[in-house]
Amino acid sequence: MNNIDLVSSLIKEDSISSIFHPDSSRLSKDLILFYKKSKETKLLEALLECIPEGVEISDESGKILYVNESFEKITGIKKDSRISKNIYEVNPKSILARTLRERKIINDRLTTAPDINREVVANGSPIFFDNKMIGAIILIKDISQIIHLAKKLNQTTHYLNEMYNRNSEHYKFTDIIGGSSSIQNVIQLAKKVAPMDSTVLIEGENGTGKELFAHSIHESSLRIDKPFFRVNCAAIPEHLLESEFFGHEKGSFTGASNKKVGIFELANGGTLFLDEIGDMPILLQSKLLRVLQEGEIRRVGGSKTIKVDVRIITATNRNLKEMVSKGRFREDLYYRINVITIRIPSLKERVEDILELTDFFIRKYNKKFRKMILGIEPKAFEKLSEHSWPGNVRELENVIEYAVLTSDTEILGLEHFAAKIPAKNIANNRTGIIPLVEMERLHIHKALKLYGNTLKGKKQAAQALGISLATLYNKLKNNGIG
Numbered sequence: 001m002n003n004i005d006l007v008s009s010l011i012k013e014d015s016i017s018s019i020f021h022p023d024s025s026r027l028s029k030d031l032i033l034f035y036k037k038s039k040e041t042k043l044l045e046a047l048l049e050c051i052p053e054g055v056e057i058s059d060e061s062g063k064i065l066y067v068n069e070s071f072e073k074i075t076g077i078k079k080d081s082r083i084s085k086n087i088y089e090v091n092p093k094s095i096l097a098r099t100l101r102e103r104k105i106i107n108d109r110l111t112t113a114p115d116i117n118r119e120v121v122a123n124g125s126p127i128f129f130d131n132k133m134i135g136a137i138i139l140i141k142d143i144s145q146i147i148h149l150a151k152k153l154n155q156t157t158h159y160l161n162e163m164y165n166r167n168s169e170h171y172k173f174t175d176i177i178g179g180s181s182s183i184q185n186v187i188q189l190a191k192k193v194a195p196m197d198s199t200v201l202i203e204g205e206n207g208t209g210k211e212l213f214a215h216s217i218h219e220s221s222l223r224i225d226k227p228f229f230r231v232n233c234a235a236i237p238e239h240l241l242e243s244e245f246f247g248h249e250k251g252s253f254t255g256a257s258n259k260k261v262g263i264f265e266l267a268n269g270g271t272l273f274l275d276e277i278g279d280m281p282i283l284l285q286s287k288l289l290r291v292l293q294e295g296e297i298r299r300v301g302g303s304k305t306i307k308v309d310v311r312i313i314t315a316t317n318r319n320l321k322e323m324v325s326k327g328r329f330r331e332d333l334y335y336r337i338n339v340i341t342i343r344i345p346s347l348k349e350r351v352e353d354i355l356e357l358t359d360f361f362i363r364k365y366n367k368k369f370r371k372m373i374l375g376i377e378p379k380a381f382e383k384l385s386e387h388s389w390p391g392n393v394r395e396l397e398n399v400i401e402y403a404v405l406t407s408d409t410e411i412l413g414l415e416h417f418a419a420k421i422p423a424k425n426i427a428n429n430r431t432g433i434i435p436l437v438e439m440e441r442l443h444i445h446k447a448l449k450l451y452g453n454t455l456k457g458k459k460q461a462a463q464a465l466g467i468s469l470a471t472l473y474n475k476l477k478n479n480g481i482g
Contacts, residue, residue, distance in 0.1 A: 051068070052141075053070055054067075054141075055137065055140075056071055056082065056096055060100070060133050062088045063087075064083055064084065067079045067082045074120060074141075075140065087100070095138050096138045100133075100136045103133055105123075105125045106125075107123050110143075119142075120141060122138055122141075170215060171216055171219065172215075177357050178350060179356060182349055190217055194221050199338075200313045201277075202344065203317075204344030204345075205390075206394070207394030208345070208346060209393055213342060213344060214313045214315060218313070228267075228270055228271045229266060231272065232275045232276055233275065233278075233280040241283070242300050245264060245297075246300060247259070247260045247302075248299050248301050252300050265297070267310050268308050268309055268310060270311070272311070273314075276316060277316050278318035278329060282330065285330045289332060320338075346389070346392050349441070351441075354384055357393060361401065362375070365400065371404055376411065384396070387421050398420070399417060402419065403417055
C-alpha cells in the first residue's frame with residue numbers, strides 16, 4: 001500500500017471528530033466527501049495539492065505519510081526529507097508531534113518555519129477511528145505578509161499619534177529658560193524673524209530645544225491663529241512619504257480606498273516644522289523644493305495642482321553643508337531653507353544657565369511627583385556645572401527628574417546624581433580639576449556676561465582676558481559661543 005492509500009484509509013468521515021475550526025473543519029469534511037464520491041486516491045491527492053495551506057499527515061506512531069506542495073513552499077522543508085520519516089525524530093517540538101502526544105486539537109498556534117524564518121500559523125488535530133487514535137493532521141498557513149502589514153500599521157499609527165500629540169502642544173519664547181547672553185542672543189534673533197515669512201533653519205545638537213524655538217517662532221508670527229504642524233523627517237515610514245506630505249487621490253495605489261489630504265494642505269496658512277530635515281530622502285527633497293519654489297502641490301495620483309501657503313521652519317543636528325558636498329543633500333534645497341539660520345548653543349556653552357534650569361526642573365517635578373525638594377547642595381551643583389552634558393537640556397531634565405523622584409530629602413546631594421552622571425565625571429570632579437578647554441570656555445562666558453556681548457563689551461572682555469579682540473573672535477567662533 002502506498003502513502004496516499006494510507007492517507008485515504010485514515011481520512012474517513014467517521015474517523016475525524018472535528019478537524020480544525022471553523023473553515024478548516026469544513027475543508028476537512030469537503031475532503032472526505034470528495035473522497036467518498038470519487039473513490040480515486042489520485043483525485044484526493046490532487047485536491048490536497050491544490051489548497052494553499054500546507055498539509056502534513058502522520059500515523060499514530062509519528063510516521064509521516066503525506067506532505068503537500070504548499071507545505072514545502074511555506075516551510076521550505078523538502079517533501080523527501082519528511083515522507084516516511086518519523087516526526088519525533090525530524091522535529092519532536094513540532095505541532096504535529098505535540099498533537100500526537102497530547103491527543104487533542106491545537107488551534108492557531110503561531111510559530112516560525114525554521115529553515116526560512118517565516119511566521120506561520122499551524123492547526124493540528126488527532127484522527128480517531130472507533131475511539132482509537134490512528135494518526136494526526138496539521139494545516140499550516142503563511143502569515144508573514146500579514147505580520148509585515150501589521151508592523152507597517154503599527155509604525156504608521158505610532159508616527160501619526162506622535163505627530164498629533166506634538167502638534168497639540170504650544171510654546172512661547174517665555175518658555176525658554178536661560179539668562180545667558182548666548183541663549184538670549186538667539187532668542188532676540190528668533191523674535192526678529194518670527195513676524196516674517198522667510199524660511200528658517202534651526203541648527204543645534206540633540207536636546208538643545210530646537211522644537212521649542214520652532215513653536216515660539218510660530219506663536220510670535222502673524223500665523224499664530226493658523227495651524228502648526230511638526231513632522232519628524234527621520235520617523236516617517238518610507239511608504240508614507242509622498243502620501244503623508246502631499247496626500248493622494250482615491251485609487252491612486254493599492255490600499256488608497258479614499259482620498260487623503262496631505263500635511264501641506266492641512267497646514268495651509270500656517271507653519272510646517274520639518275524636524276531632522278537632514279534625514280529626508282533625496283526623492284522627497286526634490287518635491288519639497290518644488291513646493292518652496294512654486295507654492296503648490298500635487299496629490300499622488302492627481303492631475304491638478306493645489307496652491308498652498310505654508311511657512312517652512314526646518315531643524316537639524318547634522319552638518320548640511322558637508323552633506324551637500326557629499327551629494328546627500330540637495331544644494332538648491334539647502335539655500336532655499338537656509339535664508340535665516342538660528343544656531344542654538346549646547347548646554348556646555350551656556351553653563352551659567354544650569355542653575356536656573358535646575359531650579360525650573362525641580363519645581364516642575366515637585367509638582368508632578370508631589371515632592372517638596374527645596375534646592376541642591378553647592379557641591380552637587382558644582383558637579384552639574386562640570387558635567388559635559390552630551391544630551392544637553394534634555395539630559396539635564398532627565399537627571400533632575402530622576403533625582404527628585406528618588407530623593408527622600410529636601411535638598412539634593414551628590415548621591416542623587418551618581419546613578420545618572422558617569423563615574424568618570426564624578427571622579428574628575430573629586431580632584432577639582434577642570435579641563436583647560438572647558439576652563440577657557442567658562443572664563444570667556446564669565447567675561448562676556450560681565451561686560452556684555454556688544455562690540456564695546458567684547459573689547460573690554462578681550463582686555464580683561466589678556467588677548468586681542470581678533471583672538472577673542474576666533475575663540476568665540478571655535479567654541480561656538482555667542
